[in-house]
Structures are given as structure tokens and as C-alpha cells.
Amino acid sequence: MTPDAQTLYAVTEATWPPARIETRGPVTLRDGAGGGKRVSAATATRALTPDELTDAEAAMRGLAQGALFQIRAGDDALDAMLSDQGYRVVDPVNLYxxxxxxxxxxxxxxxxxxxxxxxxxxxxxxxxxxxxxxxxxxxxxxxxxxxxxxxxxxxxxxxxxxxxxxxxxxxxxxxxxxxxxxxxxxxxxxxxxxxxxxxxxxxxxxxxxxxxxxxxxxxxxxxxxxxxxxxxxxxxxxx
CATH class of the missing domain: 3.40.630.30 (Gcn5-related N-acetyltransferase (GNAT))
Structure with missing residues (x-):
């Protein structure tokens, strides 16, 4: 069976891992240790409340990283919420x-x-x-x-x-x-x-x-x- 997108997200994380991962409620934070967007971007299981977003942004600043989220298939509500908060789209990526x-x-x-x-x-x-x-x-x-x-x-x-x-x-x-x-x-x-x-x-x-x-x-x-x-x-x- 051909691997689907969810499988490839897991393969990406295992083969190109961040230095550290921390979960705060619906948000997964990644310490990329300077290794680029793929290992530094946060992900979230749903759209965030204002307090959850503020907390995630503060945590990313604490890692000396900018405010950055990875938006995957099924993250439409999160994508719309971040757009409303002034986040711009960067580097759309195809999975092959x-x-x-x-x-x-x-x-x-x-x-x-x-x-x-x-x-x-x-x-x-x-x-x-x-x-x-x-x-x-x-x-x-x-x-x-x-x-x-x-x-x-x-x-x-x-x-x-x-x-x-x-x-x-x-x-x-x-x-x-x-x-x-x-x-x-x-x-x-x-x-x-x-x-x-x-x-x-x-x-x-x-x-x-x-x-x-x-x-x-x-x-x-x-x-x-x-x-x-x-x-x-x-x-x-x-x-």
C-alpha cells in the first residue's frame, strides 16, 4: 500500500528529527537547534485560543526561534486562525x-x-x-x-x-x-x-x-x- 501523507509526516520526523520536542496542550513545540524550519516549526492539533497562541509564541521565543507553525493536511482551521493573526504562508512543500x-x-x-x-x-x-x-x-x-x-x-x-x-x-x-x-x-x-x-x-x-x-x-x-x-x-x- 502506498504510504499516505500522515505516514510521511511521521517518516519526516524520524529521519530528520528536532533536537527536542515539548507538548503544551494542543501544541507540539520543536527545538531545531538551528537546523532549519522543518525541525523548528510547531504543529497543533486544532485552532488555538488566544492564550494558547500567546503561550506558544513565548515558548518559541524562549528557544531563540521565530513564531513558526507547520500546516499539514487537515489543519484548515488552524491555517485560517493563523492567517487572521497575521501569519503569512512560507515554503509550500510537496510530499512524493x-x-x-x-x-x-x-x-x-x-x-x-x-x-x-x-x-x-x-x-x-x-x-x-x-x-x-x-x-x-x-x-x-x-x-x-x-x-x-x-x-x-x-x-x-x-x-x-x-x-x-x-x-x-x-x-x-x-x-x-x-x-x-x-x-x-x-x-x-x-x-x-x-x-x-x-x-x-x-x-x-x-x-x-x-x-x-x-x-x-x-x-x-x-x-x-x-x-x-x-x-x-x-x-x-x-x-
Missing amino acids: VAPVAALTVETPPRVTTFSVWEPLEIMREIWAEGSIGPARIAVMERATCPKTGLFGRHDNRPAAVGYAGLHQGVVMVHALEVRAAHRRAGMGRWIMIEAAHWAARHGAAHIAVLCTKQNAAANGLYASMGFAPVGYYHYRQKD
């Missing part, structure tokens, strides 16, 4: 999934891609070039699920990196980065195929990825590889 077996019919060319953990220094350098710095690598390092780094070479040079984690039979790929000099050479596709082979070796049935809706090139890549959209989320941020 594909069967592992559909991607493992191909094998990357010899010495093109590798699965390796812990990340090599050159992998860290490529991530840094794409603004994926130590705080985001720390997210990968603290994940307790089965995981791997993904490393790709093109024209005998280090060209691409990624990270993948496994939860509930789904491997999710994060932090896919291709060096500018090696784009349009198919490296993103080969990294995803390498991730699928790693997933198959670890018994996963599906592979998933998140992609901002504005990233036309990446959305096109995943569609061309047979990934199907199964859900979405966006953020509400108060400046």
Missing part, C-alpha cells in the same frame, strides 16, 4: 513517494554513486556550498533510524551528496545537493537511484522525498522518475 522496485531496475554506472556513513569531509564541503551547514548535518547525526549518506561523482570529480533515513518501511531522502558545475548531468537522478538500492538492501518498500513547490527543476525530476504526490504542507510564519 515511489515504489523502491520501480527505481532499482537501473544501477548507477560503476564508481558513480556510493552509500556511506559517516559523511566524508568532501560531502560536508559540498553540503556547505549549498548552505547545508553543521546545524543541518547535526540533524542527520542525531537521527536514530537506519541511515546513510549518499555521494556521487561525475567526470571523475565529487559532484553530489544526499542523506537518507528509514522509518516504517519508507526511506526518505533529504539534503540532496548537486554542485553547480555538475548540474544537468543526471546526478540528482543517480543519487535517488542509489538511495533506492540502499532502501532495497534494508527491506524498504517505498522511497520518499520532500520538495518545495517553487523548485520546478526538482519537481520535474521526481515526476520524471515516477514519484507520485501524496500530500503537502506549508509553514505559517509571523514576522
Whole structure:
């Protein structure tokens, strides 16, 4: 059975975890430790009262984070309430999934891609070039699920990196980065195929990825590889 959006929300949390989680009534607060929106955004099970919202905002400020909520499927009332309170929409994201077996019919060319953990220094350098710095690598390092780094070479040079984690039979790929000099050479596709082979070796049935809706090139890549959209989320941020 194809994983649904609720499953992929859980897979995201397990494979790309915040440093700490705290629940206050209907609100789940996340301490991202500088690791970006995905690990810092609060979620809520319903629309909040004024006092609950004030409390959540104070708690986020206490973590040295801005007022930020992730809005998932079914959060329409929360979304409307935050809009009324001056929160703007930021970074709508598509959730994609594909069967592992559909991607493992191909094998990357010899010495093109590798699965390796812990990340090599050159992998860290490529991530840094794409603004994926130590705080985001720390997210990968603290994940307790089965995981791997993904490393790709093109024209005998280090060209691409990624990270993948496994939860509930789904491997999710994060932090896919291709060096500018090696784009349009198919490296993103080969990294995803390498991730699928790693997933198959670890018994996963599906592979998933998140992609901002504005990233036309990446959305096109995943569609061309047979990934199907199964859900979405966006953020509400108060400046």
C-alpha cells in the first residue's frame, strides 16, 4: 500500500528529527537547534485560543526561534486562525513517494554513486556550498533510524551528496545537493537511484522525498522518475 501523507509526516520526523520536542496542550513545540524550519516549526492539533497562541509564541521565543507553525493536511482551521493573526504562508512543500522496485531496475554506472556513513569531509564541503551547514548535518547525526549518506561523482570529480533515513518501511531522502558545475548531468537522478538500492538492501518498500513547490527543476525530476504526490504542507510564519 502506498504510504499516505500522515505516514510521511511521521517518516519526516524520524529521519530528520528536532533536537527536542515539548507538548503544551494542543501544541507540539520543536527545538531545531538551528537546523532549519522543518525541525523548528510547531504543529497543533486544532485552532488555538488566544492564550494558547500567546503561550506558544513565548515558548518559541524562549528557544531563540521565530513564531513558526507547520500546516499539514487537515489543519484548515488552524491555517485560517493563523492567517487572521497575521501569519503569512512560507515554503509550500510537496510530499512524493515511489515504489523502491520501480527505481532499482537501473544501477548507477560503476564508481558513480556510493552509500556511506559517516559523511566524508568532501560531502560536508559540498553540503556547505549549498548552505547545508553543521546545524543541518547535526540533524542527520542525531537521527536514530537506519541511515546513510549518499555521494556521487561525475567526470571523475565529487559532484553530489544526499542523506537518507528509514522509518516504517519508507526511506526518505533529504539534503540532496548537486554542485553547480555538475548540474544537468543526471546526478540528482543517480543519487535517488542509489538511495533506492540502499532502501532495497534494508527491506524498504517505498522511497520518499520532500520538495518545495517553487523548485520546478526538482519537481520535474521526481515526476520524471515516477514519484507520485501524496500530500503537502506549508509553514505559517509571523514576522
